Amino acid sequence: MAHKVHKEVLPNGLTILAESNPANVSAGIGFFVRTGARDESDRESGVSHFLEHMMFKGTPTRSALDINLELGNLGAQANAFTSEENTVYYATVIPEKFKAMQELLSDMMRPALDPEEFSMEKKVILEEIALYRDRPHFYLFERAFKDYFGAHPAGNSVLGSDESISAVTRDEMKAYFDRRYSPSNMVLVGSGNFSLDEFVADAQKLCGSWENFPVTRDVPRHHGSSTYKEYRRKTLSHSHAVLLAQGPGAQDDERYALSILSNILGDSSGSKMYWELIDKGLADSASVDSDERDGTGCLMVYVSTTPSKLDDVVKTARSIVSSPLDFSDADLERAKAKIVSRIVLDGELPMGRLMSLGMEWTYRKTITPLSDIISRVRSVSRSDIQRALSQYPMTDWSEYRLLPE
Amino acid sequence: MITSHQLKNGLTILVEEMSHVESASYDLMLPGGFICDPADRIGAGLILGELIGRGAGPLNSRQLSDAFDDLGIRHGEGVGSDRYAMSGSLVSDSLPRALELLSWMVREPHLPEEEIPNIQSVLLQDIDSLSDNPARRCMVELSRRYYPAPYNRPSLGEADGIKKTDRETIQSLWKRMFSPRKAILSVAGKVTAADVIQRVERLFGDWEGEEVSIPAFGALPKNEYFHIDFDSSQMQIVLAAPSVLFNQEGYYSGKLAVSILGASMFGRLFVEVREKRGLCYSVYARHGSTTSYGTVTAYVGTTPERAQESLDVLLRELNGLKSTISAEELDRARTNLKASLIMGEESPGARAGSNAQDWWLLGRIRPLSEINAEIDKVTVASVDEFLSRFPFSPCSVLTLGKHKLSVPTGLIG
Numbered sequence: 001m002a003h004k005v006h007k008e009v010l011p012n013g014l015t016i017l018a019e020s021n022p023a024n025v026s027a028g029i030g031f032f033v034r035t036g037a038r039d040e041s042d043r044e045s046g047v048s049h050f051l052e053h054m055m056f057k058g059t060p061t062r063s064a065l066d067i068n069l070e071l072g073n074l075g076a077q078a079n080a081f082t083s084e085e086n087t088v089y090y091a092t093v094i095p096e097k098f099k100a101m102q103e104l105l106s107d108m109m110r111p112a113l114d115p116e117e118f119s120m121e122k123k124v125i126l127e128e129i130a131l132y133r134d135r136p137h138f139y140l141f142e143r144a145f146k147d148y149f150g151a152h153p154a155g156n157s158v159l160g161s162d163e164s165i166s167a168v169t170r171d172e173m174k175a176y177f178d179r180r181y182s183p184s185n186m187v188l189v190g191s192g193n194f195s196l197d198e199f200v201a202d203a204q205k206l207c208g209s210w211e212n213f214p215v216t217r218d219v220p221r222h223h224g225s226s227t228y229k230e231y232r233r234k235t236l237s238h239s240h241a242v243l244l245a246q247g248p249g250a251q252d253d254e255r256y257a258l259s260i261l262s263n264i265l266g267d268s269s270g271s272k273m274y275w276e277l278i279d280k281g282l283a284d285s286a287s288v289d290s291d292e293r294d295g296t297g298c299l300m301v302y303v304s305t306t307p308s309k310l311d312d313v314v315k316t317a318r319s320i321v322s323s324p325l326d327f328s329d330a331d332l333e334r335a336k337a338k339i340v341s342r343i344v345l346d347g348e349l350p351m352g353r354l355m356s357l358g359m360e361w362t363y364r365k366t367i368t369p370l371s372d373i374i375s376r377v378r379s380v381s382r383s384d385i386q387r388a389l390s391q392y393p394m395t396d397w398s399e400y401r402l403l404p405e
Numbered sequence: 406m407i408t409s410h411q412l413k414n415g416l417t418i419l420v421e422e423m424s425h426v427e428s429a430s431y432d433l434m435l436p437g438g439f440i441c442d443p444a445d446r447i448g449a450g451l452i453l454g455e456l457i458g459r460g461a462g463p464l465n466s467r468q469l470s471d472a473f474d475d476l477g478i479r480h481g482e483g484v485g486s487d488r489y490a491m492s493g494s495l496v497s498d499s500l501p502r503a504l505e506l507l508s509w510m511v512r513e514p515h516l517p518e519e520e521i522p523n524i525q526s527v528l529l530q531d532i533d534s535l536s537d538n539p540a541r542r543c544m545v546e547l548s549r550r551y552y553p554a555p556y557n558r559p560s561l562g563e564a565d566g567i568k569k570t571d572r573e574t575i576q577s578l579w580k581r582m583f584s585p586r587k588a589i590l591s592v593a594g595k596v597t598a599a600d601v602i603q604r605v606e607r608l609f610g611d612w613e614g615e616e617v618s619i620p621a622f623g624a625l626p627k628n629e630y631f632h633i634d635f636d637s638s639q640m641q642i643v644l645a646a647p648s649v650l651f652n653q654e655g656y657y658s659g660k661l662a663v664s665i666l667g668a669s670m671f672g673r674l675f676v677e678v679r680e681k682r683g684l685c686y687s688v689y690a691r692h693g694s695t696t697s698y699g700t701v702t703a704y705v706g707t708t709p710e711r712a713q714e715s716l717d718v719l720l721r722e723l724n725g726l727k728s729t730i731s732a733e734e735l736d737r738a739r740t741n742l743k744a745s746l747i748m749g750e751e752s753p754g755a756r757a758g759s760n761a762q763d764w765w766l767l768g769r770i771r772p773l774s775e776i777n778a779e780i781d782k783v784t785v786a787s788v789d790e791f792l793s794r795f796p797f798s799p800c801s802v803l804t805l806g807k808h809k810l811s812v813p814t815g816l817i818g
Contacts, residue, residue: 023425024425024751025747025748025750025751026747026748056670064680065676065680068670068671068675068676068680069671069737071670071671072668072670072671072737072738072740072741073736073737073740074740074744075740075741075743075744075745077744077745077748078670092748093748094744094747094748097744119683120680120681120682120683121683122683123682123683123684124679124683124685124686125686126708127639127683127684127685127686127706127707127708128686130638130639130708131540131638131639131686131706133638133639134538134539134637134638134639135537135538136537137537234636235536235635235636236537237533237536237537238530238533238534238537269470269473269474270470270471270473270474275467278527279466279520279523280523281522281524281525281527282526283527284527284530284531284534304534305530306533330471330475333475334474334475335474337474337476337477338474338477339477340477340496341476341477341478341479341494341495342477344427344428344496345428345752345754348426348428348751348752348753349751350751
């Protein structure tokens with residue numbers, strides 16, 4: 001299980017992390033860019049995600065079709081995602097195609113942003129916005145985060161709106177790219193069955209000429225005050241509620257204790273929420289999570305049920321999180337066992353390991369071997385949780401509900 | 406290395422030893438599924454699938470759940486169209502305990518009556534919430550109309566059937582369905598075959614039961630165009646047509662034909678509908694086969710103003726595939742399929758699942774070399790031959806959204 005992680009930083013600031021494991025039958029590669037919706041101005045709302053699409057739409061030497069066909073020829077499972085604070089491009093291939101995949105993905109990181117492709121892809125983005133508009137649960141999360149974070153950029157919409165996407169220009173996107181996609185704001189990760197030396201040498205060749213420039217991000221901590229808000233929708237068969245309160249950020253030590261506590265309170269199986277709400281047939285979803293962001297974070301309770309039961313379900317959920325220390329030692333050990341097992345299973349797949357290495361570096365500029373992460377989880381005690389709660393007390397909840405009209 | 410061993414009661418044990426992992430997975434498949442639910446209690450199987458986890462052997466519901474969680478065993482019990490399936494992934498030291506818990510759930514479930522209303526309530530909520538996911542809903546609605554009974558039953562069950570199911574229904578369903586005859590227990594990961602076989606023999610050796618009879622797949626209903634009015638931002642458009650069976654000549658030609666058409670980013674649908682025209686975010690075609698039926702499904706989701714054009718382009722691509730495939734296109738699809746077979750089986754969970762699936766369909770496990778040889782045999786001519794036998798039309802069409810579309814009469818046939 002323990003393979004050494006190799007780290008290298010190119011003169012232009014691009015960090016390379018590589019964990020080679022010859023026992024894997026595949027290899028994963030990914031670029032993690034520390035940029036997302038929170039780094040956009042109001043006018044740019046949605047441009048990070050739109051740009052992520054455009055990275056597949058051609059480079060100075062490849063057309064969009066070339067990229068699609070080449071991904072096909074490599075048998076690659078390639079994709080990308082954009083969040084409030086990260087944009088990640090990744091692919092899994094069989095080992096003999098790794099070198100070619102690295103060349104292609106690196107080329108894609110310097111896009112052409114062709115104006116015709118830009119106009120065409122704009123239509124696709126508008127369709128994607130329409131798709132999510134039909135998913136009430138997604139709609140609620142977007143609105144709730146926006147309202148909770150207020151002026152803090154962590155609540156910015158990833159997709160943007162019909163208006164912002166329609167208005168944004170190709171040159172504005174280019175300006176955003178030129179402001180955010182510096183090699184020193186990115187990390188390249190390889191994981192699985194590939195040659196480490198070749199990977200690093202190729203990265204130097206392919207990415208070494210990218211121009212470095214400083215990229216900044218303000219990371220203020222958000223202090224929300226508790227509010228209550230309702231949103232209404234015409235076609236809605238279920239009601240949903242999200243409760244948010246201040247939680248640890250991705251760099252805070254309390255995150256271990258609070259993610260274990262979240263598991264005790266609201267994991268999908270065997271948690272307090274499960275026994276009180278799902279097992280009893282009151283709700284079809286009920287969870288507690290710690291959503292750790294760059295320099296800030298929130299604790300989140302989510303429930304979904306038939307409209308007539310929502311009041312009772314929220315009341316029960318609130319009562320569970322209002323006595324967070326009401327758990328046994330066995331509950332604590334069980335939550336840890338679930339988390340450790342997840343870490344071990346995910347760590348066996350190149351993509352699982354790649355995501356964990358890339359995210360950890362992006363947020364904390366550290367590399368932690370799996371065995372250390374596991375020891376850290378195992379060492380969390382009741383008093384650690386108590387201490388974390390004194391910092392993030394699970395008391396001032398803001399509540400957001402989505403109800404039928 | 407894969408070892409197979411059949412117990413006297415009919416249960417087949419499959420074990421794949423994987424030396425480079427720390428984890429292990431199991432997959433138990435029992436013939437049955439929601440096609441075997443009583444006709445007036447569709448959804449009873451779903452309740453049974455849930456109820457076996459609510460107390461079994463010496464453990465009550467809470468203790469059973471805790472026993473899995475104490476070891477961090479990720480597990481799931483469910484019902485598919487033609488089977489009950491129970492699977493789990495774990496750190497390999499926990500396998501003995503996991504198999505013991507599994508044997509209790511299968512052989513000695515308490516099936517507590519007081520839990521039934523709670524399960525019913527969650528399942529009914531699930532049915533209710535289908536409207537909140539139009540892409541999922543249109544697939545359920547199409548299956549309901551496209552397949553013959555009982556294969557057209559929704560995987561979420563029917564509200565009426567769920568409400569009518571009582572403990573007696575569950576008890577008799579469990580007695581009838583949970584049988585070792587033709588059952589498969591597949592294990593993969595950091596394990597030794599001899600140890601697993603011995604353990605399973607001890608836990609399941611004296612399990613008895615009759616063979617479950619599975620209803621035959623009848624003739625497909627007449628094709629039709631169905632429209633469901635729904636006030637949503639996007640329209641859902643989905644088509645279904647018959648295809649080759651899993652064990653039939655031309656299976657891989659069919660699979661590759663559909664991949665050329667609708668595989669994610671290099672397929673013709675993605676390129677023509679999304680990339681060149683920007684008509685949608687999601688468009689694809691899929692191929693699914695068992696030994697009794699095969700289906701090609703094509704899907705596009707788009708805003709109402711662009712729905713007609715999307716359907717027209719989709720149909721043009723479906724109908725224009727035959728005699729236009731290049732050797733390069735075929736090779737791309739071939740490379741892709743082969744790579745996905747290798748990469749899709751990296752984890753013990755995937756290995757256990759695919760070994761069980763092979764055994765389920767063929768009574769043996771095909772080595773990768775055999776599958777690759779079959780894929781290599783596919784030529785442009787054999788794909789065209791497949792397309793002559795299964796031309797994607799006539800087909801059934803379903804739209805869900807603000808208005809009907811114009812569907813060529815010849816298409817429905």
